[in-house]
Every structure is written in structure tokens, then in C-alpha cells.
Amino acid sequence: NAGVTQTPKFRVLKTGQSMTLLCAQDMNHEYMYWYRQDPGMGLRLIHYSVGEGTTAKGEVPDGYNVSRLKKQNFLLGLESAAPSQTSVYFCASSRPGQGNYGYTFGSGTRLTVV
């Protein structure tokens, strides 16, 4: 099993450009999450999904959009990138209800907006 796979691993964008980060999981997990990680601020939740076709806002959703058209994929979009969106982005998935509420994380996407 690959677990949670994120693509791309690195990306440099110019201010105003758009891009989509892809997260794919092969564990049949219902729930998926997008976080950003900045120095000294820990992991902050951007958007999450509790099932195919559903999405919801997290702690810092502004400037981002998401889609969950297929259960295994969760896409994070930046319509008009800003330098403040320079960060490391992590996707995670979980399957609660089996006594383990932990997440499986991807390896991250390092995004720089110049």
C-alpha cells in the first residue's frame, strides 16, 4: 500500500498563478484533510472532507478551494497564489469508528510563491 500520496512534492509559483495539489489515498478512508505547516505555528487545518462529494472549511480556508469527486482523491486549489501561501502542505486521511482516530499523512508539498 502506498498510503497517502501527494503531488507535486515541490512547486514555485509566481504571485497570481493558480495550481492544484493532489492527494490520493488507497486505504479506503472516509475522511480527508488538508493542512498547512508554517514555522512556529504547527499544523493548521485548511479544508476537510468527511466523504465523497462533501467538503467543509477548516481554520484557515481563505484563498483555497477543494474538491472530493472521488473517495480516494482530495484536491486543493489555489486560484490566485499569494506570497502568504508559501508553506508546506500536508494531506491526511482517517477512518474513524474502528477505535483509532489517528491520521495517516502524506509526505508534503513544499510551495513557494514569489
Add this chain to the structure above:
Amino acid sequence: GESVGLHLPTLSVQEGDNSIINCAYSNSASDYFIWYKQESGKGPQFIIDIRSNMDKRQGQRVTVLLNKTVKHLSLQIAATQPGDSAVYFCAEWDGGATNKLIFGTGTLLAVQP
């Protein structure tokens, strides 16, 4: 609001010593906690979890202690090795239907040879 925090942002230990990483939580109703390890350039990895009906849980070289009276969580690593160098996060389950975890900011464990 609810929050999870860490007492020490950086912990430096000698190889072979035991390490203790601390975490304070604010929601006394929380009943599930997790420790994650994040190595440089990688995503967080699950280490060990504990439920509120337990005071202690042991894994391989790691032990998590939960003190509900003072809302404190700790991770003990026995015989710390260079491969243990990483950032360690505690996380608190919010108990809701969305299965959200609330993460602390992390403690950097630096193992000196």
C-alpha cells in the same frame, strides 16, 4: 477555545539517555490523544495513542503518560538514538463527527552523539 500546547520547544539529549517530551491540553472532556513524530522533510508519523481511561501506555521504547487531573500528557523515549531526532507533536481528538485532531506546535528533539 480548546488548544494543545507543548512546554518545551526544543529538547537536547545525549544518545542513550531517556527523553521526556511534555504536552498540556485544555479540554478536560478530551478522551483520546496521539503522539506524532515528524522527521525533517517528511510528514508526521503516528507513534502511540492513549485513551482517557488509561494512565499509561507502552510501545517499543516509547511510553505515553496521561495525567487527567492536571491535563498533562508526556512521551517518554527510552535509550534515545540519533534516529529519534525529529519534531514531536501531541494531538487531541475533538470528539466530534468530523474526527478533527487539534495539534500542538511541536517539540524539536535533538540527540547529541
